[in-house]
Amino acid sequence: METPYKKLYDRLPATLQNLAVTAFSVLLDRQRYGGRFREFQALLEKSQWYDERQLEAYQNKQLQRIVAYAYQHVPYYRQVMDERGLKVADIATSADLHKLPVLTKDIIRTRFADLLSDEFDLKTVARGNTSGTTGSPLEVCYDEDMIRINYAMLDRQYRWADTRLGRSGDKVAVIRGNVIVPLNQSKPPYWRYNYLHRQMLLSSFHLSQDNLPAYVAELRKFNPRVLDGYPSTLYVLAKYLKNKGETLPLHAVLSSSETLYDFQRETIEESFACKVFDYFGAAERVLFATECDQHMGHHVCAEYGITELLDRDLKPVATGETGTLVATSLHNIAMPLIRYVTNDMSALKAEKCSCGRGLPLMEDVATKAEDSLTLKDGRIISPSVLTHPFKPLTTIEESQIIQESLDLVVVKLVPGKGFSEEHTDALVHGLQDRLGAGIEIRIEIVDELERSASGKFKWVISRVALGI
Ligand SMILES: [Zn+2]
Structure with missing residues (x-):
């Protein structure tokens, strides 16, 4: 929410804030589930069963499209390719990517305008911020297709956990970064409702030992099928239940955005009497990895981006070895990110998942640098x-x-x-x-x-x- 609206929102009573949250979600609905969303959803349902060769064919087709577009419409890439004497046809498969330089956060900051496609206007294009927990936030632009395939990915992760997102979906309690409860509020309710999406949004900023009984009582009343949050916030709730010797049975818990430690997973699974499905989506929209019901690691969603694992000299590491995740978006034409260097580290697993999906397995992204x-x-x-x-x-x-x-x-x-x-x-x-x-x-x-x-x-x- 923009600041002036946020100020107004903060002054409303909680009942009207619930309506404001719901009204806002009508806008979000159009942005997330309009346009090509259904097309992407259908593609992802099918492509999860593709074999290696089919996935590669899809990636190469998308890569060729992105590179051709970037050369024509994005000044930075035209310059980079001209300087290296590269033609669009020279980058035809993921094996050709090394011919292009990596893209660092610094380059994005200093060449921001040159990385935006000339078909998009900075005033109207959607923008997103990476959280920048170490004090270096970064802004990236997205087009509408990018937003929609992102939600199609999330939708598929929910399906893998046997749940449904959205209007006609399951009741979901969300405890993430939504600042929906004014920070200076010192009495319940520390939650708001999005009636359209059947969501209860809980504040992550009021989780104290004094407030936890009220959180748990309201959760029991709402009776969600799914809980979605950061590992740390889920763990606070789970530990409180565990200390009281109680459980709050759910169908599934979804976690993301922070490293999920084993001790957190154990306590969360015990207190909510269900499995945790952890997913990983880089805020720069270059990489999405999700967990299936076999829980053998995170499946790299190959339809979303091309992932490389590189060492400090930017050479590929062997399967099983830890490297920095460098990823290329296969969808974002507003600001194509090719070989973007993330802060995240992981390793590819050699084994195939017993679920039979062709999407490769990756270790937990547990070792952000x-x-x-x-x-x-x-x-x-x-x-x-x-x-x-x-x-x-x-x-x-x-x-x-x-x-x-x-x-x-x-x-x-x-x-x-x-x-x-x-x-x-x-x-x-x-x-x-x-x-x-x-x-x-x-x-x-x-x-x-x-x-x-x-x-x-x-x-x-x-x-x-x-x-x-
Ligand atoms: Zn699997």
């Missing part, structure tokens, strides 16, 4: 490794790990009942065992942890510059 710790000797420590020393310490309510420099890691803790200095010592020892003695670990006791403006929470934040 900015979410891992870097040691002086260059080792990168994945957050999953760091979860272990916390496991026996049930007196810690919440925690966050911040690497300030190569020499210093700060651990912020929200203590719970029975917390003592002994636990701090155990934690420091446990972390030191994993990180080595060359790095200081400082504990800070705090009342609450901060979320970013988008409501996302990062358990591990590294301020040590990394990446390519």
Whole structure:
């Protein structure tokens, strides 16, 4: 919502805010589910069963279209290709992509206008921001088809979880970054309703121990079939239920936008008595990966983009090896992103999924470069490794790990009942065992942890510059 509308919205009583949220969703409906949405939905239903060869054929056809368009309409690509003496026909398959340079965030910032197609106007084209949790937000433009295939992807992820999105779909409770409840509100309701989409939208910004009983009571009343949220917000709800010895059975939980740790998945699945389906969609709309009911990894949605996994020298890594995800959109012509370097790292899996789909499997995107710790000797420590020393310490309510420099890691803790200095010592020892003695670990006791403006929470934040 734009700022003036948001100000007006904030002054309305909650009942009228529910109507405003619903009215706004009519507009969103047209934007998301109009135009070619049905066509994309039908394509994705079919293409999920394509074999490798069919997927490749589809990718190459789309790539050729994007490259031809970019050369004709996007000044940046015309320049880049002319400088290299490349013709449109030289980039015919994904194997030719290496002939083009990678596209970094810096290039997008400095050449923004040159990356926009001459058929689109900056004043009217849809724009999106990546959350920029490390203080470097990035803006990217999208065309209507891009928005619609994105929702078709999400729609397919919901179908894989045996649920339906939208007007005639299932009742869904959403706990993500929607700022639908004014931040200074200190009494329930901490949720709003979108009657059109049968959605209950819960605020991620009011989740305190005092407010949790009201959240859970309202969830029980709404009785959703599905819960969709960030791993961290889902985990807060699940842990509260677990501590009370209660469950709130659902049909499925969908999680995305943050790394989902094993301990979070376990507690969420236990408290909501169903499976978690984790999906990953880069905000730059170049990459979408979703989990099927076999839960053997994330399927890379090959119809959406071409994904490369590269090392620091921009050479492809072998299957099974971790690399930086570099991806090419197969749909966005408003601002074609070709070989865009994400902050995310993952590895392709060698095995095929037992569901029979041809879409390749990828490991969890658990090692975002900015979410891992870097040691002086260059080792990168994945957050999953760091979860272990916390496991026996049930007196810690919440925690966050911040690497300030190569020499210093700060651990912020929200203590719970029975917390003592002994636990701090155990934690420091446990972390030191994993990180080595060359790095200081400082504990800070705090009342609450901060979320970013988008409501996302990062358990591990590294301020040590990394990446390519
Ligand atoms: Zn599968």
